[in-house]
Amino acid sequence: MKFKRMLLGFSFLIGVPVLAQTPTYQDVSKPIEERVKDALSRMTLEEKIAMTHAQSKFSSPGVPRLGIPEVWATDGPHGIRPEVLWDEWEQAGWTNDSCIAFPALTCLAATWNPEVSHLYGKSIGEEARYRKKDILLGPGVNIYRTPLNGRNFEYMGEDPYLSATMVVPYIKGVQENGVAACVKHYALNNQEFKRHTTNVNLSDRALYEIYLPAFKAAVQEGGTWSIMGSYNLYQGIHACHNKRLLQDILRDEWGFDGVVVSDWGGVHDTEQAIFNGLDLEFGSWTNGLSDGTRSAYDNYYLADPYLKLIREGKVGTKELDEKVGNILRLIFRTSMNTGKPFGSLGSPEHGKAGRTIGEEGIVLLQNTNNLLPIDLNKAKTIAVVGENAIKMMTVGGGSSSLKVKYEISPLDGLVQRIGSKAKVVYARGYVGDPTGEYNGVKSGQDLKDDRSEDELLAEALAAAKTADYVIFIGGLNKSNNQDCEDTDRAALELPYAQNRVINELAKVNKNLIVVNISGNAVAMPWVKSVPAIVQGWYLGSEAGTALASVLVGDVAPSGKLPFTFPVRLEDVGAHKLGEYPGNAGELAQSTHAGDTINETYHDDIYVGYRWADKEKIQPLFPFGHGLSYTTFAYGKPTADKQTMTADATITFTVTVKNTGTREGQEVVQLYISDKKSSLPRPVKELKGFKKVKLAPGEEQTVTLTIDQKALSYFDDAKHAWIAEPGKFEALVGSSSRDIKGAVPFELR
CATH class of the missing domain: 3.40.50.1700 (Glycoside hydrolase family 3 C-terminal domain)
Known part of the structure; x- marks a missing residue:
């Protein structure tokens, strides 16, 4: 009779009822790393391989046997893309997938307002969550190197500090919804012309000072759960499976623990994809997919070719477990996150x-x-x-x-x-x-x-x-x-x-x-x-x-x-120095679309206003420029100390008064100038800003604090950031060319 009294959720051992234990990977009270390890231990080789590549245009498989769901991605970064058919780019014809379009990211960057960036991320994240998306393919933070880049509107401008500051709250806003931000396009996607075959050559100094800071901030400050590789090559290797970018820098130097997603069609080699840091492959144009074969996705570089190498003993499974572990971590943060909100669409x-x-x-x-x-x-x-x-x-x-x-x-x-x-x-x-x-x-x-x-x-x-x-x-x-x-x-x-x-x-x-x-x-x-x-x-x-x-x-x-708005293209370093959109000789000799074109960034660290300052060029409109319907008066900026040490900070203070007749907002900008350096440096670099709202006649005191990081340059030879003792100057103004006051100080 006692067996008739069994309750749902109990099992029995020698007639004694015992609560059935939830598997560790399903137990949200357990640390994510324990859950990842447990799930990996339960998966077959074939299940692991399946998770590393797409199963449709915008999804990758989970493990149905274990109740681990698929991963669904969607294009952003300005709104949630409408649904397409499973295996085609044609529209699915849904009537409930219309979204709110948010301004392009150039506009977001132009707000110079991190609070507005968080509002953007939170809002678009809610739309992605409602549509049951796990990865939002955005935001983009590639540097504006030339005004001809067709994709600049998706990015956040020419300055690494501004881009880094604005991307962090966007990421946090998105991920509050249990949706992964996927920061793109990592890295050096600074033109669209021949984007699949352009091999970028540049100094490590330019790489670290100009083109990487926003990505680094996305990882270390924003905590982004995914990164998308770019189409171009760097040092002769495509970015989606580039060891220098994905292993040495992204994971080893920055500590990234998320998923590296390929851009659609950005993968070109199985072994490089295995060993160089790619986790999740989407959109590859393998034989079969272009012909509509049902098994098209099995032909992906990280699909059957990967499985074959393992079965033949030519590669091990260490890298596979790392990839699947990263994907599982993403799933536990998103689709298997039971605490995430419901989201909303078109509100x-x-x-x-x-x-x-x-x-x-x-x-x-x-x-x-x-x-x-x-x-x-x-x-x-x-x-x-x-x-x-x-x-x-x-x-x-x-x-x-x-x-x-x-x-x-x-x-x-x-x-x-x-x-x-x-x-x-x-x-x-x-x-x-x-x-x-x-x-x-x-x-x-x-x-x-x-x-x-x-x-x-x-x-x-x-x-x-x-x-x-x-x-x-x-x-x-x-x-x-x-x-x-x-x-x-x-x-x-x-x-x-x-x-x-x-x-x-x-x-x-x-x-x-x-x-x-x-x-x-x-x-x-x-x-x-x-x-x-x-x-x-x-x-x-x-x-x-x-x-x-x-x-x-x-x-x-x-x-x-x-x-910066230049007067003419010749006022832009990438054009003045002659190698955009690639080596002229190679462009002339190129006979088919697959020919690799080399492009050297001769402008080096001098991008945007840095180039205009160096060459003493008057722009049409300078970086940081923007007028109001009211006027603002700046007081004399001061510092809390004249000398700072390597482990200290220095705070600059300036009063700003609305001298007009209506309310307005002003962006107070702080630039740092190194007066004498062992290596060439820009005339000035943005290192702080704050947006303040002032009523007519109102005055506010604005404080901006920097540390040694703001004074540092990247030394190629030492592969290290160096803050060189000496004299500096803090420049406070309303644009890069409208400087209201300067404060000298020293680093000892």
């Missing part, structure tokens, strides 16, 4: 977050005679000109193309905000890319216009002549050879004859505002003829509302440029 809160990010990132580049903000009490007619006023920008750009719940265009945002206060008239002005389908996502727009360039211009001029304000909204778009993955821009100049339109508009209306929508710098030969210029970025779902709120003055602009 009003996420729309509001996107608008906030956009408003803080918009940069007022020029505002002659305080033309902006638009005075709606005086404006009766406002003429809006330009294709980018109506073109959807959430669609296109490559893997970051999104299917959005909604997108408010700049024209619609202005009409909604202005309402009945003024008449808004629209003229196309130019025709750029009228298509509306990218990466399988259809915008639903048909922007075809067969009118000639002259006809379009005539219509725009007619509208402009009688308007109180003219707002030209142009720039780039996310089509090939503009701001788009897998292609670089053809030139620095604006496409589609926009310069002609802007020049002619300036002749007929002195109240001309140019809004440049782009993720890259553009040439502005008309800069002296246009009183107001705004850098508008790709602003996502709330593009129109964010832009309108700044143009009419609901919000004072507070963005600062995260990269």
